Each structure stands twice: as C-alpha cells, then as structure tokens.
Amino acid sequence: MTPDPFTLSHWYAIGRIEDFPNGYKGEHRILSTDIAVSHHGELNVTGPEGSMGVQTRYGHVWTTLSRDPRPLYNMPEFEEEGRRLVTAGAIAVRCSGLRAVENFLDMAHFPFVHTGILGVEEHAEVEKYDVSMGAAGDEIWATKCRFFQPMAAAAAEGGQVIEYRYRVAHPYSTILYKTCPLRDGHWDLIGLFIQPTEEDECIVHSFVLVFDEHNTDTDLLHFQQNIFLQDRMVLENQVPNKLPIDPRWEMPTRAVKSHGVTWSTTRFEKVA
C-alpha cells in the first residue's frame, strides 16, 4: 500500500546525530521505501527519486519523502538552560508505529505493565482529562492528566500524584510533559520519534529531556529502557499489529482519524 498523503507529508527521525559520523554510509528505510544515508562533510539522504530533505534537530537526523513537507514541529524546551538530553537509540518493534503512539498515550496500562514503577494496581483509576487541538490545528494535546505513580522518574522517591500533558505533534511523534519532581513549575520531557519502516514494523527513537542533577545518563537510560522493554512485550503481542480504526473494534486515536491516515492501519472488515 502506498502511504496516504498525510503520512507522506512529515519528517521522520532515522537516528541520533552521533550515529551518522563523518564518513558514514548506510541503508535505511522509511514508509516501505529504501533510502541511503551518507555523511561526507554534510549529510545526504537519497531515495528512489533522488536527493531528499535532511535536517538535524532534537538530537536526531530527520528526513522526508515529501518534496513539500510540513514543517517539523517546535519544541522550545530543547533550548532551555540546564536540561539534559539522554537518547536511548533505535529499537525495532514488530508493530505499527501508530500502535506505539497509542501505547505511549495510554495511562491505563501503567499499573499492569509498569507495575510498581509507573503505577500500582490499587490506584488504577484514570480520571478525566482535557483533549484539545494545538494552536496550529494539527496537533493534539491531552492536558490535566493525573495519575498516581510509585516511582514516576529516575529522580523520584516514593509515590506521588503526577500531572502530565501529552502532545501528539505528528502521527508518529509524541511527547510527554511531566511535572518535574525536582523543580516546581517545570516539565520534564519524554518523547518518541518513530520511524515507520513498514506498515507493521517500526523503529522507535526515544529521548528524555530533564532537569536532574542526581542521576547519571546511564541511570536515566536504564529507567527508560526498562519501561520500553515492558511496552515492547505488549506491542508485539497485539492482534492485529496494525492499528484498527473502526470504532466497532477499538477507539481510534483522534490524530489518525481526523487526517485520513490509512497507511499502517487496518479496516474492521479485514480483521473481523
């Protein structure tokens, strides 16, 4: 299946900047398309129709199959003083990238999948939260998400109710803003840049952008890896592994529904 226009119109992260050092040459894949990446003084990405757009931002290298892509969304927090960026590298997962986004946006699984870390069974209730479109009309925000967490971040000690905001900036990019346990009035960021390779396979690039003076980069990395390993077990065991978008089957994510996304999704009739 050819990707739908909305899916095609975006920038996708293909790896961390440091994974493409000068002299680098390698084959990569996005949206079922082979691309070649090389770095000789500058980064070049080539696809079936020649040279493609490339930019480095948020610690990662981004490319697009579109000749007229939508601009990559802004994350001003990356310019703030005192934050630390920790990236977890590329993790291949055998599921639709949209399933990975769905999982990331879902607090209800914390007590059962991340037991004792992001949730406990005694506090499984998900309270109401607000959902709104971002200013430009093509982002979705979920705000006032509150959830009890026994160990919300590597720097947290003891349980607390954590406030969250989720941002779906892009069908394959999602960022979690979480109250910073160390600095009042600030948010820590955790996000996924998903590289959809096939309709039912993706590579997840994740980052943590936090105020944290206590943990080493390795501590932060291990915390993230541990959480992600637990999610991966779920993601590779969901049937079907593309995101179902018929309401009779499962609730579609609003991002997918409102933009006519069809690639990497599956219709109810096919799976019933």
Next chain:
Amino acid sequence: MDTDVSQVGWIPVALNNAVQAGSAIRVIAGTDDIALWRGKDGVAHAWENRCPHRGMRLSYGTVCGNRLRCLYHGWIYDGSGTCVAIPAHPDLTPPQTIKVRTYRCVEAGALIWISDEDNSAPAIDGHWTPCRSLHIEVAMPDLPEILKWTKVNSVRPLSTYAADVALPDQGRLILAVHPMGSKGAMLHCALPASARRDSLLSASHWLGELRSRIEQAAVV
C-alpha cells in the same frame, strides 16, 4: 493443510496437563490463535487470543480465581468471556457487549478439545493419562495417512483428528494430530490410566519414531 476450526469439528489442542489450574497458554488450531486457560476450579477454557479492548493476546493474562485478567489494562473476564471489570473506571459496570469470542472446550481421553460447532463432543470411555506431545515442522498429513506409517491392530476414530488405536507392541492408546496451519502440527498421545511407567516410555519412544517417519516422508 489450511484448516479453519469452524469447519472441522473437535480439535485436540493439548494434553490436559499442558495447562495447569491457574495458568494460561497459547495454542494454535488451524489458523486460529487461541488462549487456553484453566481456572482455580479446574475448568479449562478456550478463547480467541485477543482482548476485545486493544487486542492484547489473552494468553499473557493472569488467572484470578475463575476469571482471566488481561495483561495490558487489567480488564477482567468471567468464565463465559464477559467483561466484568475495567480497573481504569472502577465505577463503571462494563457493558454486556464486551465479550471475548469463545470456543466450546471439553476434556476427554486426557486431551483438551475445542470446537466452534454445535455437534457433540468426542465420546471416550474410561480413564486416560497424558503421555507426550510433539511438534512437527512439516504440513501434517491426515490421520488415516499417518496410520499407514505404523502397524495397527484396530482403529476407532474419535474425530477427524484423533483415534483410539490398538498397536501390536504398545497396546491401546489415543493418537491425536492437531494442525497448526503454516506452523506445522502437533502429535499428542494418551494412554489408559492403568499404564505403567515402562508403557509410557515405550509409547513416548514410538511417537518420536512416528514423527521421524512423517518428516522423512515429507522430505522425499
């Protein structure tokens, strides 16, 4: 062999000791992915291996008493497959429409059988004990075809997939084949409950040889 459970009647999907009380396993029957679980009460259940919520395989779930809890968001299903609790919304009574697709599931002859049809379950007299299950990588020939590879004194079919056979050396046993689509098949064997240890060992050895013969025949 591309078999759909709905067309073929009762499939022996496991020996009865493959799923202990309080646990869940995954089995494939034809092209169907199935969660097989047993409550604390000992009753075995065969369900479509997909939670109606977000599609998580229910074979990863936890048995709580006589109910099954999905791993992903902890939704709880009673023995009939009906959702009885949604932990994220503790005040909500789950709508009756949230229901897992279930198979009929019975135990007979030390085997667990499942079916999608309304016909009666295989009738097997006496008490039996599980002997051995083996995986076969090749597409499985039909049971009558398989029985040509070994000497039998008598055969009484129990379903398309199983027969009560008497062998010259082993005596009486139940031989079951269980097709798994592209994943090959399983061979299961059960013996009368009176069977002693040496009979179980010798039947187990015989089953291993039968598998080799089937696999060799497939290579030729």
